[in-house]
Amino acid sequence: MLDHVLTTIINPATGARIIGRTVSGDLADQAGGTLPVTDAGFVDARAADAPVGDDAAMVAARETFLSTGQFAPFVEAVTEEVLAGITAMPIADTATAVIADLGAGTGYYLAHTLDAGNNLVGIGIDVAEPAAEKLVHAHRGITSVCADATTNLPLADDSVEIVTAIFAPCNPQEVARVLHPYGQLIVVVALPGHLDELRQPLGTAAVTHDEVAEILEEFSTHFVPAAAPTIVEFPMDLDATAIATQIAMSPAARHIDPEVLADRAAQLPAKMTVHARAGVYRFGRRPQQDG
Numbered sequence: 001m002l003d004h005v006l007t008t009i010i011n012p013a014t015g016a017r018i019i020g021r022t023v024s025g026d027l028a029d030q031a032g033g034t035l036p037v038t039d040a041g042f043v044d045a046r047a048a049d050a051p052v053g054d055d056a057a058m059v060a061a062r063e064t065f066l067s068t069g070q071f072a073p074f075v076e077a078v079t080e081e082v083l084a085g086i087t088a089m090p091i092a093d094t095a096t097a098v099i100a101d102l103g104a105g106t107g108y109y110l111a112h113t114l115d116a117g118n119n120l121v122g123i124g125i126d127v128a129e130p131a132a133e134k135l136v137h138a139h140r141g142i143t144s145v146c147a148d149a150t151t152n153l154p155l156a157d158d159s160v161e162i163v164t165a166i167f168a169p170c171n172p173q174e175v176a177r178v179l180h181p182y183g184q185l186i187v188v189v190a191l192p193g194h195l196d197e198l199r200q201p202l203g204t205a206a207v208t209h210d211e212v213a214e215i216l217e218e219f220s221t222h223f224v225p226a227a228a229p230t231i232v233e234f235p236m237d238l239d240a241t242a243i244a245t246q247i248a249m250s251p252a253a254r255h256i257d258p259e260v261l262a263d264r265a266a267q268l269p270a271k272m273t274v275h276a277r278a279g280v281y282r283f284g285r286r287p288q289q290d291g
């Protein structure tokens with residue numbers, strides 16, 4: 001865990017900034033409180049009623065699928081937007097920039113971006129314990145924090161240069177609070193057509209234009225576009241293993257009875273061309289109105 005990001009983290013129980021470590025390796029805050037660091041190495045900032053997020057099988061399937069490079073166009077597009085966002089900021093080239101990735105999963109996107117830029121450190125936030133465990137090992141520049149990204153973020157006001165939320169939930173008001181006034185938010189949202197060749201036979205809902213509009217509308221109270229959206233779309237040739245891992249990491253794995261899902265999956269051809277389609281949106285903070 002890098003000292004640079006420690007001062008970015010707050011203890012949600014006290015609201016106080018972290019100032020160092022206790023002798024047992026937990027984090028110590030300014031108010032005399034402590035925030036646990038688990039034996040697995042992640043900061044545990046969950047409230048008692050936090051959701052569980054993805055289970056270990058889904059996280060493992062995502063790691064396997066992403067390792068095949070099938071989503072490379074998405075990771076390249078995210079890294080490009082992050083670096084463009086940082087370049088646009090009024091900070092010195094030598095300054096360290098903090099990137100907080102919400103619903104960070106296995107850390108695939110955050111690790112790729114840290115490798116591509118200079119003076120970048122990452123905070124990977126995911127509410128799922130199996131994801132937080134993966135994030136610990138995803139990159140030496142990543143601090144792994146297990147927390148609910150849809151409530152109060154365990155991050156200090158105006159402390160983060162970039163927030164990313166990639167196919168993941170977030171709380172726009174909280175994102176605006178933790179970003180520097182010049183900070184930027186990068187969101188990746190699945191668009192209509194995304195993985196339709198799999199969704200239709202498996203019986204999972206297709207993404208609709210209305211859903212996308214609703215998601216983007218939620219950001220508009222706190223954010224304004226900082227760049228034109230990038231639509232990333234590409235075909236993937238998937239073999240039986242890739243199809244199975246894509247299904248296992250998808251909402252189908254959570255929402256459909258496993259036996260029904262297995263029956264439907266068994267009807268699929270051994271090889272399929274499946275289209276991926278998402279929008280990459282970069283926002284800046286909406287300037288505060290006086291009075």
Ligand SMILES: C[S@@+](CC[C@H](N)C(=O)[O-])C[C@H]1O[C@@H](n2cnc3c(N)ncnc32)[C@H](O)[C@@H]1O
Pocket residue numbers: 051052053054062102103104105106108109125126127128131147148149150165166167168169
């Ligand atoms: C579809 S996956 C995307 C993971 C990663 N961003 C990627 O694209 O590879 C959604 C992730 O969000 C996490 N998640 C779900 N609800 C969450 C919440 N309320 N707070 C934080 N993470 C959450 C899940 O555990 C999962 O890792």
